[in-house]
Amino acid sequence: MQRNTAQKRRVLDILTQMANHPSAEAVYAAVHGAYPSISKATVYRILKDESVCGNLLAVDIPRDVNRYDHRTDPHWHIRCRRCGKVADVEIGAGSINVGTIPDGWSVERMGISFEGLCRECAGLTDGE
């Protein structure tokens, strides 16, 4: 039986107010700032559990720390190669035909991630 705890409400509330696909660590920092008694393990646990339940989204970005999103409707993400900033990519109209699945496999989830440069980093050189 799932229990409705203050900790879950606080994590979900604060995540909803955070815009930029925060890392688990960033969510913990924000929640801990507002409710100093909460534990890091609790925040990590709630984020993982709630993403499995579908109440929030675990962002699919390879080779990055865990990030979460209060938006759970289908959309993709783009991350700046330079500063790591993450933005939403809206799904366009029309069908998607990306590939051929191997025989015998079933598809339950598909993730698409992009990498590039954001507006702010476009004019800067890599060494800066």
Add this chain to the structure above:
Amino acid sequence: MQRNTAQKRRVLDILTQMANHPSAEAVYAAVHGAYPSISKATVYRILKDESVCGNLLAVDIPRDVNRYDHRTDPHWHIRCRRCGKVADVEIGAGSINVGTIPDGWSVERMGISFEGLCRECAGLTDGE
């Protein structure tokens, strides 16, 4: 200046012979089995460096250890949710229209990953 070392040749040779998108750890185990004097740090270093150079591919699978692929031509991957096995997804004919990129951003790389069940796991229950 890039140097042509025996360690690089051995890592690339053995990766080419490994079929199933091995993890860095698995590549190290294979290379170390054939050449016991090679260091783990060297294998990890070569895998990362060569993937940046484009001589091999770092597989885009969120929330997984680093995996590498000797195939560098465009294709995607699918991982079995249950056993973790990874297989190739060939890109179908026709154009791909998956989304709208935010204003000001540029796209340098796109990764698509699938999750589901492989043929062998399809008939088994989760608890096994």
Add this chain to the structure above:
DNA sequence: TCCTAATTGATAATCATTATCGATAATATA
């Protein structure tokens, strides 16, 4: 109110990966 088990907080453990650094060796140059 009382029971029971889900949940929490504190902290240790895990584990993949990276950093460090003296030693080695590939390549350039004389």
Add this chain to the structure above:
DNA sequence: TATATTATCGATAATGATTATCAATTAGGA
């Protein structure tokens, strides 16, 4: 070919995010 330069290597410590552990707490039902 001999020597110099410096990229690379091997060994190992450090890092850092995440998870496991477990006694204490508490939500929700009886």
